Amino acid sequence: GIQVEQSPPDLILQEGANSTLRCNFSDSVNNLQWFHQNPWGQLINLFYIPSGTKQNGRLSATTVATERYSLLYISSSQTTDSGVYFCAVRVWNNNDMRFGAGTRLTVKP
């Protein structure tokens, strides 16, 4: 099956810093999404981005489908950005969403 690798596994930032999270995948996909899991376990869908670039406030994401990677940018990080960020992908003709292991982000005040 498709492999999804996220890097870095852990990231510690000071409040106000910027960061880039990466998601590599091993096959062509028709669906790629980014999620944030807060320290209490709640999961929020951030972006649906199988290709191209999207922005939502301080967060933006870019997927280069031909090179099989996606990037999540967080600018001017806040303590509320802490948690685990997951990417998940789905290959063509398959309803199985595969998640990466996540990047754990800690933003310190």
Next chain:
Amino acid sequence: NAGVTQTPKFQVLKTGQSMTLQCAQDMNHEYMSWYRQDPGMGLRLIHYSVGAGITDQGEVPNGYNVSRSTTEDFPLRLLSAAPSQTSVYFCASTKGTIQGYTIYFGEGSWLTVV
């Protein structure tokens, strides 16, 4: 608008017992799914449904059963609980539009099998 509601939130089972995790959504979404999350890992798909009466297996279906009699409800049954099924379980429903897909998750169910 409650979104996706899962019950129970916490449960302790003995090995061999059976139980049902309930999931309901009020957004009229056709696609619903169940995931498990183990420590330090991403979510893994157990079963999914593309509409009432239609279910299919995901990545880790063994030991679990599902049914979808209505659009709103998608219960997950553990047939004979094993310690390996200790995990956090998330139910989700997916909204599809021409702009793409948005997945809405329940708050999770923490299950311990002893």
